[in-house]
Amino acid sequence: MSRYFYLRPDKATWATYRGEFNAVPKWGLPGLKDCPGCGASWSSWGTHYPAVDLSELPERHEFEEARQEPFHEFVRLRELVRPLAPPNSKLPPGADFGPLVGPASGRFAPFSGLESCWIVVRRDTFDSLQAAGVRGLLGCKTELKFRQKTPPELIELQIEPRGLLHRDCLPPDLAPPCTTCGRQGFTLPDDPILDEASLPTDTDLFRVGNFATVIIGTDRFKDAVEQGGWEGIQFRELPVR
Numbered sequence: 001m002s003r004y005f006y007l008r009p010d011k012a013t014w015a016t017y018r019g020e021f022n023a024v025p026k027w028g029l030p031g032l033k034d035c036p037g038c039g040a041s042w043s044s045w046g047t048h049y050p051a052v053d054l055s056e057l058p059e060r061h062e063f064e065e066a067r068q069e070p071f072h073e074f075v076r077l078r079e080l081v082r083p084l085a086p087p088n089s090k091l092p093p094g095a096d097f098g099p100l101v102g103p104a105s106g107r108f109a110p111f112s113g114l115e116s117c118w119i120v121v122r123r124d125t126f127d128s129l130q131a132a133g134v135r136g137l138l139g140c141k142t143e144l145k146f147r148q149k150t151p152p153e154l155i156e157l158q159i160e161p162r163g164l165l166h167r168d169c170l171p172p173d174l175a176p177p178c179t180t181c182g183r184q185g186f187t188l189p190d191d192p193i194l195d196e197a198s199l200p201t202d203t204d205l206f207r208v209g210n211f212a213t214v215i216i217g218t219d220r221f222k223d224a225v226e227q228g229g230w231e232g233i234q235f236r237e238l239p240v241r
Ligand SMILES: [Zn+2]
Pocket: 035, 036, 037, 038, 039, 040, 178, 179, 180, 181, 182, 183
C-alpha cells in the first residue's frame, strides 16, 4: 500500500537558489458572485490545469481578466472550457488554465512554485522523475520570460484534484457542499487525514479534491526526489483512514 505525503515548499532552498517568478496562469474562470444557492461570493485557489489550452477558443479573451461574475455567466464560461478539460474535471470558480505567463529570473531549484500551489520543475528533474517510474506525470510548457542569456527550461506539472480529506478530520457540524456551486467552506485542519477509499491508485501526484491547495505525493514520488538528491520540497506524511 502506498504512503501519502503532503508537499510543502522548503524555505531553506529559496535562500540557496534565489530563482523567482512573478507568474499567473494564462486563462481562468471568473470567481462567483452571490451564488443563488448559498449566497457566497468565492473563488477557489490551487485548481490549475496547465495542459488545458484555450488558444483556439473564439471566446478566449473572456478568460483573461480576473473578476467575479453572477452564476449564469460563470456557468456559460465553464461550459465553454469543459470539452477541453480532462473528463469529469472539477471546474470551480477561479479555476485556471494554460501556461504560467510572466517574468522570471535567477537560478531555479529542481522544484519551485509550491508556495503558489504549483509544481514547476527543471527539464532535467522532469526527465529523471520519468526515468524513476513516477506515475501520472503530465509536463506542460511554461511561458516565463527570462532576461538572462541561457534561461532554464521550466516545466509545470498538471496536478489534478483526486481523492478527499476524511470526514473525521473535518468539523463535525460542517454542512454538505452547496448543490448549486459546490462550495464547502472550511479551513484546512491542523491534522489532515486522507480518505483511503477516495484516493487514486494510478498516479503518484495529485491535489486533494476537497482542498485543492493540498498537493499529495506518494512514497514512490518521495523516494525519487530523495534519490535524486533534489531540494525544494518538504514532505509530511498524512494518515489514511
Ligand atoms: Zn453555492
